[in-house]
Amino acid sequence: MESLSNKKKQLTVKPLNFWERAYLPAIVSGLGITMKHFFKKPVTIQYPEQKREFSENYRGMHSLKRDENGAERCTACGLCALSCPAEAITMQAAERQKGEENLYREEKYAAVYEINMLRCIFCGLCEEACPKEAIYLDGDIVPSDYLRKDFIYGKDKLVEAPLNQ
């Protein structure tokens, strides 16, 4: 039948000629190709010492932000946990006491805030969901570790360093 696209091509298997069957010329040209690679610069980035450049919108480890006075922005509304497709985030809310106004921005704050880095898929939906601009994935690569329990990051690892330091 006539091909509609006009792209049909009849292929035939050509028998190998003598030099192709002799196999050695092909090996020699192959050796030439590998020798070219022998003198090429390796493409390896030696990770812990060297780091590749990340793009502007690279999503790395999470950080919980502070406001301009150094108080934690998070109000433990739970929208990040709700938006998380991997269910990596969990938190416990607590009420702010008198005298803690410099520590927490809102009247409610997260007493416990945990992200399981093994569950997290770094999609960034938590930072989109956050109404208080409290969580951003602006950190580094999450480092490797030996135990599963060590990948559950609490507030000690997530909250930004205080302003005066």
Added chain:
Amino acid sequence: MELADIAIKFGLIIIIFAISLVVAMYSTYAERKIAAFFQDRVGPNRAGPWGILQPMADGAKMFMKEEIIPTNATPFLFIVGPSLAILTACIGSAVIPWGQNLVIGDKVIPLQVTDINVGILYIFGVVSLGVYGVMIGGWASNNKYSLLGAIRAASQNISYEISMGLSIIALLMVTGTLSLGEIAQQQHGWHWNVLYQPVGFLLFMICAFAETNRTPFDLPECETELVGGYHTEYSSMKLGFYLFAEYINMFISSAVMATLYWGGYNYPGMDWVTAHVGPVIGPLIGTGVFFAKIFAFIFFFMWVRWTIPRFRYDQLMDLGWKILIPLAIANIVITGIVITFLN
């Protein structure tokens, strides 16, 4: 034989043994490094500067690993297999001439453990014994993949030994001797045998690749089909011995190729150099040149390994029986005709 001579021979044997072990050890490192360079990587670089302590780390790991002998294996033969493999790999170096005679004072020290007049046949015998290590190990494992690998190794080695022997016959017609020491001496100056026997050298090299189970002839340990081949069931240092034996074999066969075809310890301008630096340094320079040739061959082995994929088994047999053997016979006939006409 005096006691001093015996002591010298003993020292020579120890040195050669140590050198072949160290070369085999660093061949594993070189292989990984060279493979990395061919693939635009850096290779092992964490153990020591440039990773040069990697072989020690590997060796320590091999010794520390748990020793497993499968329940259904034959324990005695299971241990004999790798021992035989490494034994046959090591004894091949006895007849290789490593250099010219050293002359210290009035003492002449030959740099060859023993110059027996059937040197090449001895090498052949040792090489064909090597397959027993693989065969026994594969059979004693009581594992179908090991057995298949061992059978492949046996049939491959037997097939390629024929064309190897035939390619040597043409060389013997040129040299007229079986002693490796004499063959090395005859190539003094520019009379390297590769110039007289290029086809024979090509055949010998292809067969050497097959005998040492190197790519493209590494079907005995073809991991895509046979898990690990004949050493599937092996662990710890017994596996290490098999891998080590392969590298020693590579070193010895490189040395044999360099001796038989590439002039051994001879290099251009040798007499001039020896006359100027004396009878001790001169032969040692020759030994250095010999090792340079050996390392070049080892590099070539690795270069080929990281360039071409392995053969299919029927292609391997086709190449061995239908191409190499007729070619080797034609080489003998043509060599014979040329020698007859030249005389």
